[in-house]
Amino acid sequence: MDKPVNQGAWLLVLPVLLIVAFSAILPLMTVVNYSVQDTFGNNQFFWNGIGWYQELLDPSTDLGGRFFDALWRNLLFSLLILLIEVPLGIAVALSMPRHGWRVAATLVVLALPLLIPWNVVGTIWQIFAREDIGLLGWAVNRLGIPYNYTADPLSAWVTIVTMDVWHWTSLVALLCYAGLRSIPDAFYQAARIDGASRWAVFRNIQLPKMHRVLLIAVLLRFMDSFMIYTEPFVVTGGGPGNSTTFVSIDLVKLALGQFDLGKAAALSIVYNLIILAVCWVFYTVMTRMDAQRN
Amino acid sequence: MLRARIVLTLYILFLMLPIYWLVNMSLKTNTEIVSGLTLWPHTLTFENYRRIFTDSSWYSGYLNSLQYVALNTVLSIALALPAAYAFSRYRFVGDKHLFFWLLSNRMAPAAVFALPFFNLYSAIGLFDTPLAVALAHCLFNVPLAVWILEGFMSGVPREIDETAYLDGYSFPHFFVKIFMPLVASGIGVTAFFCFMFSWVELLLARTLTSVDAKPIAATMTRTVSASGMDWGLLAAAGVLTILPGALVIWFVRNYIAKGFALGRV
Numbered sequence: 221m222d223k224p225v226n227q228g229a230w231l232l233v234l235p236v237l238l239i240v241a242f243s244a245i246l247p248l249m250t251v252v253n254y255s256v257q258d259t260f261g262n263n264q265f266f267w268n269g270i271g272w273y274q275e276l277l278d279p280s281t282d283l284g285g286r287f288f289d290a291l292w293r294n295l296l297f298s299l300l301i302l303l304i305e306v307p308l309g310i311a312v313a314l315s316m317p318r319h320g321w322r323v324a325a326t327l328v329v330l331a332l333p334l335l336i337p338w339n340v341v342g343t344i345w346q347i348f349a350r351e352d353i354g355l356l357g358w359a360v361n362r363l364g365i366p367y368n369y370t371a372d373p374l375s376a377w378v379t380i381v382t383m384d385v386w387h388w389t390s391l392v393a394l395l396c397y398a399g400l401r402s403i404p405d406a407f408y409q410a411a412r413i414d415g416a417s418r419w420a421v422f423r424n425i426q427l428p429k430m431h432r433v434l435l436i437a438v439l440l441r442f443m444d445s446f447m448i449y450t451e452p453f454v455v456t457g458g459g460p461g462n463s464t465t466f467v468s469i470d471l472v473k474l475a476l477g478q479f480d481l482g483k484a485a486a487l488s489i490v491y492n493l494i495i496l497a498v499c500w501v502f503y504t505v506m507t508r509m510d511a512q513r514n
Numbered sequence: 515m516l517r518a519r520i521v522l523t524l525y526i527l528f529l530m531l532p533i534y535w536l537v538n539m540s541l542k543t544n545t546e547i548v549s550g551l552t553l554w555p556h557t558l559t560f561e562n563y564r565r566i567f568t569d570s571s572w573y574s575g576y577l578n579s580l581q582y583v584a585l586n587t588v589l590s591i592a593l594a595l596p597a598a599y600a601f602s603r604y605r606f607v608g609d610k611h612l613f614f615w616l617l618s619n620r621m622a623p624a625a626v627f628a629l630p631f632f633n634l635y636s637a638i639g640l641f642d643t644p645l646a647v648a649l650a651h652c653l654f655n656v657p658l659a660v661w662i663l664e665g666f667m668s669g670v671p672r673e674i675d676e677t678a679y680l681d682g683y684s685f686p687h688f689f690v691k692i693f694m695p696l697v698a699s700g701i702g703v704t705a706f707f708c709f710m711f712s713w714v715e716l717l718l719a720r721t722l723t724s725v726d727a728k729p730i731a732a733t734m735t736r737t738v739s740a741s742g743m744d745w746g747l748l749a750a751a752g753v754l755t756i757l758p759g760a761l762v763i764w765f766v767r768n769y770i771a772k773g774f775a776l777g778r779v
Contacts, residue, residue: 223605232600233612235593236656243653244619247630312525315518324767328760329526332533335759337731339716340752347539348532353745355535358551386532389525447623450716468625475629476721488626499618507610 248492255485272486283483286470287490294466297381298445304385305441306434309392314426316397330390342454345383349455369456373463376456380464383451388444392437399433400426432509439502443495467491533756539749547745562750575730576754578644579713582727585648586655587708591701593652594659599689601660602667603675616657627653628721635722646722647729651712658711659704666700667693699769706766713759730755 258268278284312330317323333341351357351368360367369379403425411421449468452458458465458473465473471491475484539547540562541555566572600606601613631650632641640646674696678688694701720732734751 223603225606226604227606229600229604229606229609232596236597236616236660237612239589239593239649239652240616240619240656243627243631243650244622247627247634250630250633251626308525311521315521315525326522326526328763328767329529331763332756332760333529335710335713335756335763337714337716337755339731339734340755343734343748343752344532344536347745347749348535353539353547353551355531355551355553386529390529443621447621447625449623449625468623471623471625472628472717475625481629484629491623492626495621495623496618499621500614503614503617 251485251488253485254481255489256482258482268482272482273490276483276486276490287467287487289462290465290467290470293464294446294448297448297466298442300381301384301388301445302438302441304381305389305392306438308385309389309437310396310430310434312389312393313396313400313430314422316393318401327394330393333387333390336387338450339454341383341387342451345379345386345451346455349379349382371460373460376460376464379455380452383455384445384448387451388441392441395433395437396430399430403429432506435502435506435509439499442498446495446498536749536752536756539745540753542746544744544746559746562746563754565747566750566754572730572733572751575728575733578723578727579719579729579731580758582644582647582651582719582729583709583712585644586651586712587705589648590652590655590659590708591663591704593656594663594704595694595701596689598660598663598667599693601664603672613660616660620654620657620661622653624715624717628717631718632721641722642724642726644727647719647727648712650718650722651715655708655711659708662704662707663697663700666697666703670696702766703769706762706769709762710759 255272256268256270257265258271259265272283275281275283276287279288316326336344348354349357349369351361357367357369366372367375367378369375407425408421411425416424447468448466449472452464452466453469453472456464458469467487471484471487474480474487538554541558541560542552543557543559543561546552546555546557601609627650635641635646635650640649670693674692675688678692683692716729716731719729723729723732730751734748734755
């Protein structure tokens with residue numbers, strides 16, 4: 221923490237500042253602009269003040285009801301994702317080999333789902349889970365459990381959650397694995413001499429080393445599941461009915477489908493503010509932890 | 515140890531099954547696909563792949579995708595290098611706020627930006643060019659690159675900078691000749707993640723292109739036609755989008771763990 225003060229460093233940051241301002245602030249200004257106006261078409265806009273926001277945040281209106289439904293649905297989805305992916309990711313990381321050629325092989329296999337374009341992930345599961353031509357759907361139906369993700373909301377949810385677990389658990393596992401690698405072998409030997417149980421080793425040696433990476437994993441998984449769009453859109457298109465319409469899907473429907481610019485813009489701003497707030501909480505906790513360690 | 519093996523084997527099986535199914539479908543004829551479930555292709559065919567490689571509207575999608583991904587990776591790293599250096603070496607007014615603001619853009623939902631980006635890039639005449647998509651992806655890749663590079667640069671002792679300045683190196687000379695080779699593995703890891711996130715993103719890439727720069731992932735939606743789904747062709751296109759990623763992972767496999775080890779993804 222003894223970095224010298226140098227205001228000239230701003231010059232080095234300037235290019236990044238310009239490009240991000242160009243692609244973040246400029247578009248956001250457009251959105252803010254739309255969010256306070258209404259239109260009758262023909263590019264004629266007039267001032268609407270905070271009208272859209274009032275409608276959006278009032279669950280009794282059409283728009284507000286829609287927004288809160290999508291929001292709760294999305295939060296439930298994120299919660300489920302975290303509850304499954306974090307423990308599973310830790311379990312996989314603990315099971316990974318620590319030495320030898322199998323390390324590289326396992327890493328490659330684990331990282332594979334992360335590099336598949338998101339709509340292809342959707343396509344893979346769209347095919348895999350179909351009852352007529354997909355192995356999963358066919359097998360589940362054969363077992364006597366009715367399963368059809370295009371008609372039954374529960375099946376659709378199971379499909380989308382399983383897909384996300386398939387897609388992203390590896391990220392949690394790889395992060396935890398990286399944390400585990402920084403534990404010297406001597407620690408494990410000492411634990412063995414002391415006769416520590418498997419649980420004690422996990423609780424006192426492995427978990428503390430994974431603290432920070434776990435925080436990052438939770439942050440990334442929460443954020444990415446909170447703004448998920450492409451994968452469920454390909455598989456279910458938000459249906460059946462609205463049962464898998466998450467906030468991003470609803471937003472794109474409003475903005476690019478119905479061209480309801482004012483409503484979509486107000487939704488965008490509120491959506492962005494929620495994400496900014498969560499991000500800030502995590503960032504603060506993280507910098508606190510770093511400061512404690514130093 | 516046995517339990518660890520079982521957990522890992524089951525998990526890898528879970529990862530591989532859907533991918534196997536996709537490959538399986540891509541090697542079947544459509545008549546076989548719709549006529550009943552078969553665990554492996556009984557009438558093996560490469561027709562689906564042949565159609566993709568001979569139809570320019572298909573393979574140009576791959577070239578477009580690779581073009582904007584490469585452009586984005588180069589742009590992101592070139593811009594992020596000096597900024598990451600500034601963050602790792604100096605304190606300046608507003609540095610912490612700036613860092614947080616950059617990071618928050620990594621988390622910004624693409625759906626929010628789809629429409630304004632469409633307006634913006636149409637207005638400046640970049641719509642439907644690879645450059646538009648590359649610039650749009652900078653929104654999340656530049657902050658990410660700054661974040662990862664800053665971690666690597668902080669690992670380089672500051673004495674090296676000071677010695678170089680005493681020896682009469684100018685800043686640009688020192689940065690390119692001495693400093694960049696020291697963080698080469700960091701640049702590699704950053705390139706990997708920039709490639710990854712630009713390659714997998716579709717919402718912005720699809721919104722910003724129509725014909726000329728259309729990414730492969732968007733071309734795939736064409737297989738839905740009036741005569742029903744062409745499942746075999748769709749599967750073959752899917753398999754081909756997995757390959758570049760698999761290739762890149764293979765090359766950087768020894769660095770992945772290191773990049774993740776910094777905990778900055």
